[in-house]
Amino acid sequence: MTAPLPSGIDVVEVGPRDGLQNESTLLPTATKVEFIERAIAAGARRIEAVSFVHPRLVPQMADAEDVMAAVPQRDDVSYSGLVLNRRGFDRAQATGLSEINVVVVATDEFSKRNQGVTTEEGLRAWEDIAARAHAAGIRPVATIAVAFGCPFEGPVSSDHVVELARRVADAGPYELALADTIGAGVPTQVGELVSRIREETGARMRCHFHNTRNTGYANAFAAATTGVSTLDASIGGIGGCPFAPNATGNIATEDLEHLLSGMGVRTGLDLEALSRTGTWIGEQLGEEAPALLGKAGPFPQR
Amino acid sequence: MTAPLPSGIDVVEVGPRDGLQNESTLLPTATKVEFIERAIAAGARRIEAVSFVHPRLVPQMADAEDVMAAVPQRDDVSYSGLVLNRRGFDRAQATGLSEINVVVVATDEFSKRNQGVTTEEGLRAWEDIAARAHAAGIRPVATIAVAFGCPFEGPVSSDHVVELARRVADAGPYELALADTIGAGVPTQVGELVSRIREETGARMRCHFHNTRNTGYANAFAAATTGVSTLDASIGGIGGCPFAPNATGNIATEDLEHLLSGMGVRTGLDLEALSRTGTWIGEQLGEEAPALLGKAGPFPQR
Numbered sequence: 001m002t003a004p005l006p007s008g009i010d011v012v013e014v015g016p017r018d019g020l021q022n023e024s025t026l027l028p029t030a031t032k033v034e035f036i037e038r039a040i041a042a043g044a045r046r047i048e049a050v051s052f053v054h055p056r057l058v059p060q061m062a063d064a065e066d067v068m069a070a071v072p073q074r075d076d077v078s079y080s081g082l083v084l085n086r087r088g089f090d091r092a093q094a095t096g097l098s099e100i101n102v103v104v105v106a107t108d109e110f111s112k113r114n115q116g117v118t119t120e121e122g123l124r125a126w127e128d129i130a131a132r133a134h135a136a137g138i139r140p141v142a143t144i145a146v147a148f149g150c151p152f153e154g155p156v157s158s159d160h161v162v163e164l165a166r167r168v169a170d171a172g173p174y175e176l177a178l179a180d181t182i183g184a185g186v187p188t189q190v191g192e193l194v195s196r197i198r199e200e201t202g203a204r205m206r207c208h209f210h211n212t213r214n215t216g217y218a219n220a221f222a223a224a225t226t227g228v229s230t231l232d233a234s235i236g237g238i239g240g241c242p243f244a245p246n247a248t249g250n251i252a253t254e255d256l257e258h259l260l261s262g263m264g265v266r267t268g269l270d271l272e273a274l275s276r277t278g279t280w281i282g283e284q285l286g287e288e289a290p291a292l293l294g295k296a297g298p299f300p301q302r
Numbered sequence: 303m304t305a306p307l308p309s310g311i312d313v314v315e316v317g318p319r320d321g322l323q324n325e326s327t328l329l330p331t332a333t334k335v336e337f338i339e340r341a342i343a344a345g346a347r348r349i350e351a352v353s354f355v356h357p358r359l360v361p362q363m364a365d366a367e368d369v370m371a372a373v374p375q376r377d378d379v380s381y382s383g384l385v386l387n388r389r390g391f392d393r394a395q396a397t398g399l400s401e402i403n404v405v406v407v408a409t410d411e412f413s414k415r416n417q418g419v420t421t422e423e424g425l426r427a428w429e430d431i432a433a434r435a436h437a438a439g440i441r442p443v444a445t446i447a448v449a450f451g452c453p454f455e456g457p458v459s460s461d462h463v464v465e466l467a468r469r470v471a472d473a474g475p476y477e478l479a480l481a482d483t484i485g486a487g488v489p490t491q492v493g494e495l496v497s498r499i500r501e502e503t504g505a506r507m508r509c510h511f512h513n514t515r516n517t518g519y520a521n522a523f524a525a526a527t528t529g530v531s532t533l534d535a536s537i538g539g540i541g542g543c544p545f546a547p548n549a550t551g552n553i554a555t556e557d558l559e560h561l562l563s564g565m566g567v568r569t570g571l572d573l574e575a576l577s578r579t580g581t582w583i584g585e586q587l588g589e590e591a592p593a594l595l596g597k598a599g600p601f602p603q604r
Contacts, residue, residue, distance in 0.1 A: 005490065154602040184601040186564035187523050188307065212598045214513075214557035215564070218520040221489050246597040255516035262488035262517070295548040296514045299486040300456040 005224055008266040011253060013044040014208070015234035015281065016067075017051050017082055018250055020060050022240040025285045029063045033070045035281055039235060040077055042273035044253075048101060048232070050081045052088035068095040080141065084115045089129045092138075099139040101177070102126045104168055106144055106161055109152035110181075114145070123167060130171035139174035143208060147193065149184030151243040158189070162196045169201035175230055176203035180219060182243055183212020187222035194226040206230035209251050211290070212241045216251040217259055224265060231256065236278035236289030252291030254278050258298070271298055307526055310568040313555060315346040316510070317536035317583065318369075319353050319384055320552055322362050324542040327587045331365045335372045337583055341537060342379055344575035346555075350403060350534070351381045354390035370397040382443065386417045391431045394440075401441040403479070404428045406470055408446055408463055411454035412483075416447070425469060432473035441476035445510060449495065451486025453545040460491070464498045471503035477532055478505035482521060484545055485514020489524035496528040508532035511553050513592070514543045518553040519561055526567060533558065538580035538591030554593030556580050560600070573600055 016036050020027060027035075036049055049071060055062035064081065071079065080099040081092045092100050104122045105111035111119050126142055133140035147161050161178070169176055178193060194205055207223040209216040209232070220231055233256045239249025254274035260267055275294040282289035318338050322329060329337075338351055351373060357364035366383065373381065382401040383394045394402050406424045407413035413421050428444055435442035449463050463480070471478055480495060496507055509525040511518040511534070522533055535558045541551025556576035562569055577596045584591035 149601055182601070183598065186561055188565045211516075212594065213560050213601065214519050214554065214594045215561050217516050218523040218561060221520040221523065241598065244598040248594060248597075252516065258515050259488055259517050259520060263490045292514065292516045292550060295550075296485065296543065296546040299451055299484070299515065 005263055005265055006229070009224060009260060010046060010230040011044070011256065011267050011269060012046045012048055012080070012206070012230060012232045013039045013235065013253060014048040014232045014250060015039065015236065015238055015253070017048040017061070018232070019234035019236070019238040021051055021058055022249060023060065023238060023285050026060055027284060029066045029070065031284055032063070032067050035277070036071050038277040038280065040072060040074070042235070042277055043267070043269040045077055045268060047077065047079050048082065049079045052081050052083050052091040065091070065095055068097065083129060085125055086128065089132060093136055097138065099141065099174070100129070100133060101141045101143055102129050103143050103145050104164065106146050106156050106164055107150040107153040110146045110150050113152070119164070123164070126168060127171045130173065134172060141175045141177060141206070142168045142171070142173040143177040143179050144168065145179045146181045147178040148180040148189055149182060151182050158193055158196065161193055162200060165197040166200050169203045173203060175206040176201065177206035177208055177232070179208035180210055182241055183210035183216060183247065185209070185219055186215055187218045190219045190222040191226045194223060194228055198227055204229055206232070208232040210239070210241055210249060211237060211251050212244055212247040217255065220251055220256060221259065224260070235274055235291075236281045237291040238281060238285065238289055248290040252278060252289070252293070254291050254293040258293055307565055307567055308531070311526060311562060312348060312532040313346070313558065313569050313571060314348045314350055314382070314508070314532060314534045315341045315537060315555060316350040316534045316552060317341065317538065317540055317555070319350040319363070320534070321536035321538070321540040323353060323360055324551060325362065325540060325587050328362055329586060331368045331372065333586055334365070334369050337579070338373050340579040340582065342374060342376070344537070344579055345569070345571040347379055347570060349379065349381050351383060353384035354393040355384065355386055366393070367397055370399065385431060387427055388430065391434060395438055399440065401443065401476070402431070402435060403443045403445055404431050405445050405447050406466065408448050408458050408466055409452040409455040412448045412452050415454070421466070425466070428470060429473045432475065436474060443477045443479060443508070444470045444473070444475040445479040445481050446470065447481045448483045449480040450482040450491055451484060453484050460495055460498065463495055464502060467499040468502050471505045475505060477508040478503065479508035479510055479534070481510035482512055484543055485512035485518060485549065487511070487521055488517055489520045492521045492524040493528045496525060496530055500529055506531055508534070510534040512541070512543055512551060513539060513553050514546055514549045519557065522553055522558060523561065526562070537576055538583045538596075539593040540583055540587065540591055550592040554580060554591070554595070556593050556595040560595055
């Protein structure tokens with residue numbers, strides 16, 4: 001199951017999208033842009049900046065076009081936006097984004113509640129959007145949500161996720177991501193799913209972990225030792241979990257950087273700048289961010 | 303480095319000792335005894351209940367004898383007490399304890415500040431106490447503190463810890479524990495140290511992790527896959543870190559149980575009872591405990 005650790009891992013900063021999306025405090029556009037600028041200053045080079053969903057469903061993301069018009073345009077920084085349907089794709093394309101992230105949900109019940117379609121319909125939407133993205137020169141990432149457990153349907157079988165991943169992969173994702181949307185997964189599950197899907201599809205694998213039940217970093221470690229090339233994280237660990245009101249959010253970028261750099265895995269990120277930004281975004285949201293590095297301080301270079 | 307996961311792991315409940323020791327709120331003896339009773343009701347069978355150190359240094363542990371006189375005596379529950387010197391050993395023996403835990407600190411600076419002796423002097427104290435314990439029919443556990451990093455001396459070399467462990471093992475510990483006292487370690491370091499020390503000494507290995515920088519559960523996973531038979535944890539994750547005032551404490555027993563049971567590793571613990579006790583001990587201490595299971599709720603049985 002395990003492979004040697006890679007020399008480097010891509011970390012996608014999802015704080016501006018998944019982090020803010022689950023926070024009840026609405027931030028001004030300028031604060032979101034500053035968050036993104038601070039992330040770049042801390043070394044982030046791939047940023048999931050916005051979500052193109054209906055403003056009524058996710059008010060925090062209503063200014064997606066305004067955010068994308070204001071963020072720094074740099075050759076070494078790429079932005080991505082979340083897309084659930086054709087309308088979202090059209091909006092993303094209109095902003096000139098070079099990458100999109102399309103969510104296919106592993107269970108019908110979560111899929112219907114989250115995006116109003118069955119898993120099968122979500123899969124067809126992905127196929128349609130992926131084809132349009134390829135034609136338009138946009139990189140389409142596919143994320144399989146609740147791949148490690150569903151708040152409505154409970155455990156999700158590995159066989160089901162592997163089969164879904166095989167069908168998702170047929171449409172040619174730039175990366176195939178597995179999301180532990182509710183922080184239910186454990187490292188052995190990560191190892192098994194990632195290994196099987198890599199073997200089955202040959203796709204470039206990415207993982208998205210929430211630390212809802214304190215397994216997020218163990219899962220990230222398991223992913224890194226199983227050949228995952230990209231991990232999502234949010235500065236400050238902001239985000240929460242929509243199905244567990246008091247729970248913590250995404251794994252924190254600064255804590256992930258401590259884990260990875262301590263094991264000699266390069267990310268290009270600056271731990272101190274990340275920690276300062278984690279503290280700063282907590283202040284903007286009016287609550288202490290869940291990340292621990294900002295509280296404990298860094299441990300001296302090994 | 304990695305082995306298959308074991309079918310079961312011993313979890314030592316250290317909340318009553320390491321958890322409370324680092325909390326500023328002094329609890330009445332009766333509350334400590336209730337904490338231990340609740341831990342037993344949640345399935346704990348090995349409990350580090352008290353510390354036999356000078357009351358001036360650790361006021362929270364001043365009533366160690368009273369606690370030990372009041373806890374339930376059951377054939378299926380064993381208690382341990384922390385011991386740093388001969389005086390502490392005499393006190394532990396007088397209470398009739400069947401197991402003690404002796405701390406040898408890997409760095410001189412931390413050793414002098416924590417227990418007033420050099421590492422070499424601490425090693426000789428361990429040898430003396432181990433011999434007395436063996437003669438008295440008491441199981442002596444040895445814990446090597448700051449084995450993964452020191453707040454004063456910085457990184458601690460694996461070679462140094464392995465050599466220290468070899469000498470500690472010569473005195474015949476019941477278990478040899480490695481403690482990440484300040485939560486500085488990472489999983490690859492855990493794997494390397496545990497593997498080398500097991501090979502070198504053949505000792506039964508135990509690990510003690512703090513989640514100061516969110517690596518505690520990843521380290522526990524790494525330990526479990528490297529043949530560690532025993533893990534320390536505290537209900538609620540109480541404890542803090544004496545060298546990082548805002549930091550979280552030991553890994554939480556309920557969150558560890560979620561991790562281990564999710565991977566099919568048996569501990570005999572009851573997740574719901576642990577979570578309730580974690581919430582309860584937080585209330586006694588007047589602060590929300592760091593454990594996440596109590597906030598997020600359990601994920602349905604896999």
